[in-house]
Amino acid sequence: MHVTTCYKELIEVFNPRNRPWINMHGAPTEKIIEIVEKCPTDALTWKWNKDVDPEIARRIKEKPVEKVAVPTVKIMKDGPVVIRGGEFKVHSESDGPIKTMKITSLCRCGESANMPFCDGTHRKIGFTDDQ
């Protein structure tokens, strides 16, 4: 998706009619960085060349790389372990890989009829974390 902030605000550098469309000498470095950081889709990103003056690099820091989401493991009070998000694989020690949905609820009370998954039995037996 093109938001077009770059060429609307700095046509001297970002001109889609040219090939190549980016002219690195069209404006001062700081100005180019300012406009690149306005790109909401991250179609444009920037980083320093290896020979950059360390003083300048210290003044204008590169943004850290966005981390990919990790799974969340949520212990439900008096209930199952709910695992969701990110990438994860579930497997049984004896039976190998287990196909799961994007959300997995694993029994913590030990009494599910559908082990290792939660089937709501914890409610019937009054399972609690408090001991």
Added chain:
Amino acid sequence: MKTMEVTIIDKGPIVLIGDFELIDQHGEKRQLGNKVYLCRCGDSKNKPLCDGSHKKKWGEIKLADNSKKKKIIQTSVF
């Protein structure tokens, strides 16, 4: 970043390996490293972590029967 792996140990705990965010039953974020053993027998005195109590309870826990390679249907009932 390591893809997280969840292992269900026979007659034992749930083992979490890799990168993940753990939130306990009190809503607190816990930093317990890249390998965590969660109680799934219900008897640990140190929930949500395994404390070996499954060894006493053991024998009463049965995995869902998938010996004929049927799909294990997971319910998301809390």
